[in-house]
Amino acid sequence: MTPRNFLVRGLLAGFLAGIFAFAVSYTVGEPQVDAAIAVEEAGTAAAPADAAPADDGHTHSHSHDEGGTVVSRDNQSTWGLATGIFAVSTAFGGVVGLISAFAVGRLGRLRPSQSTAVIALLGFVAAWLVPFTKYPATPPAVGNEDTLADRTLYYFTIQAVSILAMIGVVLLARRLLSGLGTYRTLLVCGGTFLAIVVVTGLLLPTVNEIGTFPGDTLWYFRRASLMTNLTLWAALGIILAGLVGRLYEQETAKTARRDLAASL
Structure with missing residues (x-):
């Protein structure tokens, strides 16, 4: 194998x-x-008629724009x-x-x-x-398009911390298993992982851009x-x-x- x-x-x-x-x-x-x-x-339709349409970063039509091909919603x-x-x-x-x-x-x-x-x-x-x-x-x-880079960074930060924490507690579990047994090892390692990700989540900024959606x-x-x-x-x-x-x-x-x- x-x-x-x-x-x-x-x-x-x-x-x-x-x-x-x-x-x-x-x-x-x-x-x-x-x-x-x-x-x-x-x-968008409810916006004032004389207002310039905002570029929301999404593509929903079947047409072409000046900068290149617009992917249709069907595709x-x-x-x-x-x-x-x-x-x-x-x-x-x-x-x-x-x-x-x-x-x-x-x-x-x-x-x-x-x-x-x-x-x-x-x-x-x-x-x-x-x-x-x-x-x-x-x-x-x-979501605000101006904060997209920050929101992406926040997401990948907690994801990286979570993955590293999981690897760490699995390695810890291997060391503790023979001495503590399965049940106690699961409690210790599970609690450690939960504490790490909860603290990380509390330290990272909260994103609230739902508005009236x-x-x-x-x-x-x-x-x-x-x-x-x-x-x-x-x-x-x-x-x-x-x-x-x-x-x-x-x-x-x-x-x-x-x-x-x-x-x-």
Whole structure:
């Protein structure tokens, strides 16, 4: 069971997980994007007729502007959405596969398929769930374009801290497990991780640029984002754990046959 075996299976699992994530995003998420765009366009239409239209940074039409081609909303919600999701899910799959290869035999008595599932779960919490709780996804028409760079920096800061903290508590758990046992180790490491991300979240600025945007539309959009990412990570973990489990069974059977042949 080499890192290459895990990488190939991780990439495959990520691509397959992207199929499920795209289905959820297209059926659940895109209607909420359309609803947000409708709110945005309604606000623009309500502006004074002599006011210059504001550049909101979003693209919703099928026309062309002076600076280049404007991507149509139909392409954004189909090919554009699929390309983005498959690229991200495949990349995540490869990363989780490599980390799972490193984790084999290092997470207590867990079998490779079990440790792989744990890595996927921890990855979901550290890389997506924690940043989402501080800076949840926002639809078009929400947020000041002038603060986009700052908001992006805040998001990646808490994401980086969360990932590093997760790596740290996993390494800590390996040291504490033999002395404290599973239950106490989980309490100590879980509490340590929670304390780090909570303090980080409190230190980082709070972003509140919702304005008069409808609360129900915002909630439905964020719920769709949660459903999409939960589907992606769950599918990735389940598929990759299954592929790794099958690989482990094949390698175990091969080793058993080799040992049997050597004993004859």
